[in-house]
Amino acid sequence: MDPFLTIPFVIQRVKKETSDTVTLEISRPDDRVKTHSPAGSAFSFLPGQFNMLYVLGIGEIPVSISGDPNHPEKLFHTVRKVGAVSIALSLMEKGDRIGIRGPFGNPWPVNKAQGMDLLLMAGGIGLAPIRPVLYQVFPERDRYNRIGLLYGTRAPEDILYESEIKQWRSKFDLEVLVTVDRAAGDWKGNTGVVTTLISKVSFDPDRTLVMICGPEVMMRFSCLELQKKGVKPENIFVSMERNMKCSVGFCGHCQFGPWFVCKDGPIFSYDQVKDWIGKREI
Amino acid sequence: MGAKYVLQASQFQFLFDALTARGYQVIGPKLQDGAIVYDALSSVQDLPAGWTDQQEAGTYRLENRSDSAFFGYTVGPYSWKKFLHLPARKLKRGKSAEGEFHFVSENEEIPKLAFVGVRACELHAMTIQDKIFMGGIYRDSSYAERRENIFVIAVNCGKAGGTCFCVSMKTGPKASGGYDWVLTEVIEKDRHYFVVESGTGAGKEILAGEEILKELDCPLAAEAEIALSERIVEETACQMGRRLKTEGIKDLLYKNLEHPHWDEVANRCLTCGNCTMVCPTCFCASIAEITDLTGEKVERVQKWDSCFTEDFSYIHGGSIRKTAKSRYRQWMTHKLAYWIDQFGTSGCVGCGRCITWCPAGIDITEEAKGFYGDS
Ligand SMILES: Cc1cc2nc3c(=O)[nH]c(=O)nc-3n(C[C@H](O)[C@H](O)[C@H](O)COP(=O)(O)OP(=O)(O)OC[C@H]3O[C@@H](n4cnc5c(N)ncnc54)[C@H](O)[C@@H]3O)c2cc1C
Ligand code: SF4
Ligand code: SF4
Ligand code: FES
Numbered sequence: 001m002d003p004f005l006t007i008p009f010v011i012q013r014v015k016k017e018t019s020d021t022v023t024l025e026i027s028r029p030d031d032r033v034k035t036h037s038p039a040g041s042a043f044s045f046l047p048g049q050f051n052m053l054y055v056l057g058i059g060e061i062p063v064s065i066s067g068d069p070n071h072p073e074k075l076f077h078t079v080r081k082v083g084a085v086s087i088a089l090s091l092m093e094k095g096d097r098i099g100i101r102g103p104f105g106n107p108w109p110v111n112k113a114q115g116m117d118l119l120l121m122a123g124g125i126g127l128a129p130i131r132p133v134l135y136q137v138f139p140e141r142d143r144y145n146r147i148g149l150l151y152g153t154r155a156p157e158d159i160l161y162e163s164e165i166k167q168w169r170s171k172f173d174l175e176v177l178v179t180v181d182r183a184a185g186d187w188k189g190n191t192g193v194v195t196t197l198i199s200k201v202s203f204d205p206d207r208t209l210v211m212i213c214g215p216e217v218m219m220r221f222s223c224l225e226l227q228k229k230g231v232k233p234e235n236i237f238v239s240m241e242r243n244m245k246c247s248v249g250f251c252g253h254c255q256f257g258p259w260f261v262c263k264d265g266p267i268f269s270y271d272q273v274k275d276w277i278g279k280r281e282i
Numbered sequence: 283m284g285a286k287y288v289l290q291a292s293q294f295q296f297l298f299d300a301l302t303a304r305g306y307q308v309i310g311p312k313l314q315d316g317a318i319v320y321d322a323l324s325s326v327q328d329l330p331a332g333w334t335d336q337q338e339a340g341t342y343r344l345e346n347r348s349d350s351a352f353f354g355y356t357v358g359p360y361s362w363k364k365f366l367h368l369p370a371r372k373l374k375r376g377k378s379a380e381g382e383f384h385f386v387s388e389n390e391e392i393p394k395l396a397f398v399g400v401r402a403c404e405l406h407a408m409t410i411q412d413k414i415f416m417g418g419i420y421r422d423s424s425y426a427e428r429r430e431n432i433f434v435i436a437v438n439c440g441k442a443g444g445t446c447f448c449v450s451m452k453t454g455p456k457a458s459g460g461y462d463w464v465l466t467e468v469i470e471k472d473r474h475y476f477v478v479e480s481g482t483g484a485g486k487e488i489l490a491g492e493e494i495l496k497e498l499d500c501p502l503a504a505e506a507e508i509a510l511s512e513r514i515v516e517e518t519a520c521q522m523g524r525r526l527k528t529e530g531i532k533d534l535l536y537k538n539l540e541h542p543h544w545d546e547v548a549n550r551c552l553t554c555g556n557c558t559m560v561c562p563t564c565f566c567a568s569i570a571e572i573t574d575l576t577g578e579k580v581e582r583v584q585k586w587d588s589c590f591t592e593d594f595s596y597i598h599g600g601s602i603r604k605t606a607k608s609r610y611r612q613w614m615t616h617k618l619a620y621w622i623d624q625f626g627t628s629g630c631v632g633c634g635r636c637i638t639w640c641p642a643g644i645d646i647t648e649e650a651k652g653f654y655g656d657s
Contacts, residue, residue, distance in 0.1 A: 002387040003420045004373045004582070056376070056383050057573045057580060082598040097382055243597050245569045248420040251587070252566030253594060255616065258623035263418065279539055281608030 003248045006054045006099030009075065011092045017078065018158050021125065022090045023066065026075040026098065044072045046107030047132035048211075048239060048267050052247050053077060054099030055088040062244045062262075063089075064129035065103060069136050075100070078128040078160065104247045105266045108237060110136050113209035116235075117146040119201065121222050123194055123214025124153055127160045129239055130213055138172045148175040148201045152194030152218070155180050156187045177201055194218060195225045205230030211267075213239040220277050223270045236270035238277070257282050284480045286508055287500035289465070291474035294352070295326045297435075300494040301396040306433050309365060310398035311358070317342060318358040320365075323398070330355065337443045337523070337634065340643030349469050353399055356443035357633050361562035362397055362404055366428045367411060369586050373569065376580040383580070390424055396433040400461065402454030403446075403631040405436055407562035409460055413625045414565050433487045436461035438515045444523035445634030447647055451526065453631040455518040462487040466511035477503050477511040524634060526647045527654060528618075534653050535619040539611065543652035548607035550642045555588030557636035557644075558613065563621075563629050566594070589613050614646060 013025040028043065045065050054060040067076030081090040092098065110133055118137065122130045130149075137144055153159055159178060168174045177197045179190035190197065194214070208231055212219045219238045226236055242254040242261040254261040257276040259268070276282055289297065298308050310323045313330045323329065335355040336343045347354045376385040400408075412429065415422035439448075439455035448454030457464045465476040478500065480491045503511075558564040568587040573580050587594060590609050595602035603609050621629030630646065637645045 002374075002423060005387055006374070006376075006385045006582075008383055008385075056378055057571060057577055059571050060569070060582075099383070099385070241597060242602065243595055245567070245587075249418055250415060250420070250422055250565070251568065251584075252589065253568070253587075255589075255612070255620070258620040260624070263420075275536075281603045281605060281611075282539070 003101070004246075006052075006060075006101050008097045009100045011094055011096045011098065012074075013094060014092055017160050020090075021078060021080045021158075021160060022092075023076055023078045024089065024092060024098075025067075026077065026100070027073065028075075043075070043103075045069055045103040045132075047110055047136055048108035048129055049103040049105045050129070050247075050266065051075075051077070051100050051102030052104070052244075053079075053085070053089060054101070055085055056097070056099070058088045059085045060099070060101075061085040062104075062247060064239075066128040066131045067135070069132050070139070078125065078131075080125040101247065104262060106264070108133055108211050108239075108267055109209070113137075114143045115207075116144065117148070117203040117208040118144050119148045119150070119203055119208055119210045119226075121150045121194060121210065121212040121214070122152070123218040124158070125160075126213035126215075126218075126239070127151060128213075130211065131161065133211060134168060134172075134174070138168070141172050145207070146175065146203055147173070148177070148203060150177050150179075150194055150197040150201060152179045152181070152197070152214070155182055155184075156189075175201060193221070195221050198222070198225050198229060206232075208235060210236045211239075212237065216241070216277065223274070223277070227270075233271040233274055234269050237267055238270060238273065239266045240268055240273070241266070284482060286503040287478045287495055288503045288507060289476045289478050289498065289500050291352070291476070293498060293500075294476070296498055297494065298323070298326060298398075300497055301433060304394075304490055304494075306394045306396035308396045308398055309362075311353070311355075313344070316344060318344070318355055319360045320358070320362060320397075320399075326352070329353075329399075334441065335443065337445045337638040339445065339637050339645045339648075340640055342638050350474070351440065351467055351469055353437045353439075353465075353467050354441055356439065356441065356446055357401055357404065357635060359560050359635065359639055361407060361560070361633070361635070362400060363407070363411060363562050363565075365395055365397070365432075366408070367415065367422075367425055367565060367567075367586075371424060371584055373582040373584050376582075378578055378580065385582075387423075390427075392424075392427045392431050394431045394433075395428075396435065398435045400434055400436045400457075401439055401633075402436065402457040403448045403451070403633045404562055405434070405457055405460040406451075406453040406631045407633070410563045410621075410625065410627055410629065410631070411565060413627070417625070433490065434461045434463070434481075436464040438464060438466040438511075439518045440467055440514050442518050442521035442523060443634055443638075445637040445645075446522055447524035447526050447632040447634060449519050449522045449632070450524070450528060450647075451628060451630055451632035456515045462491045466514060468507065468511050468514065470510070475507075477507055524632075524637070524645070524647045526630075526632065526650055528628065531650065532619040532622045535615050538653045539615070541653060543649070544607045544611050546652070547610050547644060547649055548605065550644055551590075551606050551610045552642055553590040553606045553609055554641060555590035556639050556641065558588040558590060559586065560635040560639045561617075562633060562635070563617075563631065564588075568594075589616070610644075614649060617646070618650065
């Protein structure tokens with residue numbers, strides 16, 4: 001099937017998360033419509049994969065799937081408005097249509113973390129592609145040892161999925177540490193960069209799998225810090241971001257060193273990318 | 283290897299006719315605006331017989347030859363990629379009404395084209411683009427269908443250009459596969475003919491090629507004719523204007539991503555992107571939205587793009603590759619190193635176009651030397 005063919009989906013609900021971020025709940029108007037998904041005819045996805053979201057007359061952008069992989073029929077995308085397409089997406093209302101192509105990219109190695117401690121690290125909107133990991137591990141919580149979430153964001157009012165995080169904490173034995181860049185008023189939590197949280201969470205470095213999504217510098221410093229603590233580079237995974245036009249390896253825009261982020265990524269082990277991620281303008 | 287035949291230069295038009303009769307449009311080299319370009323040919327008269335080119339870094343000049351060779355020059359500014367990976371094409375069309383929309387894949391007319399005069403390096407370039415557009419889990423159906431509908435008549439080079447280095451890249455000057463026919467042009471004192479060999483395999487083009495050979499009633503080539511044709515190509519191999527050392531080049535470039543030589547190239551590079559446009563393997567493209575005034579009709583259009591533009595690597599907050607240095611590094615490292623990891627082959631076939639058509643005369647073979655020596 002034509003990988004460029006956009007399938008119209010309908011917005012079911014728009015949830016305002018923060019002043020600049022919304023979560024869209026989207027469904028397919030007709031379940032018989034097939035996407036080109038190599039996984040099969042029905043739309044299914046794995047945590048860490050993304051779709052190309054298209055707004056008529058404006059354009060198309062890559063956005064991670066932020067919903068539950070066990071319920072792919074309800075598609076969720078969390079979008080931060082930064083420019084033309086993301087702003088148009090943030091202005092969507094129930095009943096509006098957007099186009100979807102996907103899912104694309106490789107997934108987080110969630111199963112590899114079974115029997116290990118799982119440490120999730122997110123910066124800002126980077127929490128969106130991490131959420132499906134939590135949805136996948138919670139129903140099988142006892143297969144994992146400790147699960148920690150380290151989350152850094154600009155300010156207390158920018159915290160995503162806040163009430164959900166509170167529930168997870170108590171219900172699924174999830175250790176959550178949040179830090180903000182700047183806090184005003186009654187914030188009693190951590191301030192500073194997310195790497196400072198690493199020493200505040202307990203995990204067994206030898207048997208920990210880490211997944212990180214955030215700005216490139218944040219991921220790089222987190223990797224360095226984790227490595228210092230004794231986590232093996234092959235157990236640390238990052239989600240890379242590059243300009244994307246095609247998402248199928250044809251347009252060349254997403255190149256990052258020897259890789260195409262769209263088809264070889266977006267998820268890479270630190271072991272793979274450690275010589276590249278610190279280099280400027282790669 | 284197939285049998286070799288002799289086609290007289292005076293019979294060359296019959297070949298064109300036979301291809302046309304089978305529904306092919308003949309595409310080949312012709313003179314246009316002071317250069318030899320690939321375009322539709324109406325007869326052998328359109329070929330630049332008796333012309334040759336002089337190429338050096340940043341210069342291209344046409345000159346007369348002392349004979350009337352049909353293929354006595356090397357490659358010009360255009361490559362065959364413009365017929366397979368189109369410079370611009372509609373990906374899909376959509377209609378919308380009150381916010382609802384519907385897209386259909388663009389149904390393209392796929393022409394049957396006969397490429398006449400494809401050089402060895404260019405055959406390799408096509409194989410390289412095949413890997414990009416047809417070699418993975420996703421297939422570019424426009425490219426794939428175009429590719430399936432071409433008849434390829436290759437020509438072994440009888441002369442190397444000043445910027446050629448196919449010998450270094452092991453891509454020429456002798457065509458080693460990927461053609462339906464390969465010609466070697468031979469000019470003796472009073473004879474002008476081609477030694478013709480048909481490709482191997484059982485594709486419909488190969489079969490058509492054999493049929494045409496029978497139709498033209500070409501005699502088998504004599505040993506002396508074959509020997510002469512082979513010597514011509516061997517001599518070409520000794521005339522390479524450029525050389526590129528390729529041993530260990532991937533690791534060499536990976537080790538030197540922060541080498542000061544990149545700054546030195548950056549001082550000369552105008553980031554015009556000419557090198558990417560003329561390169562037969564460069565494949566980058568962008569996709570844009572085109573809407574009519576009413577907003578009811580929408581098209582998604584794909585166009586060639588270049589890694590030399592600032593926009594190419596734009597992500598929110600600024601481009602990844604802001605400097606000329608990083609963009610030249612991206613291009614050259616992609617060609618000579620990343621490509622090997624991505625597709626198992628170099629991205630450079632040694633055609634020399636990027637050297638000839640660079641307004642600053644930047645020479646990939648010279649720049650690569652900057653990293654050997656003190657690595
Ligand atoms: C694999 C992947 C997953 C992503 N997941 C999310 C997510 O879950 N939520 C979210 O809010 N954002 C996500 N992004 C970032 C999102 O794609 C950009 O914010 C978006 O492309 C900006 O487009 P724009 O038109 O709104 O902005 P503009 O600044 O107007 O961008 C213009 C064009 O540049 C390109 N571009 C700009 N920024 C980016 C970028 N960061 N990454 C790739 N292309 C870019 C796009 O082609 C875009 O159309 C993801 C990016 C990638 C690569
Ligand atoms: S990089 Fe230059 S020499 Fe190599 S194939 Fe491209 S245009 Fe030809
Ligand atoms: S190397 Fe030459 S042709 Fe290529 S972008 Fe720079 S100036 Fe232009
Ligand atoms: S987005 Fe086009 S090659 Fe990756």
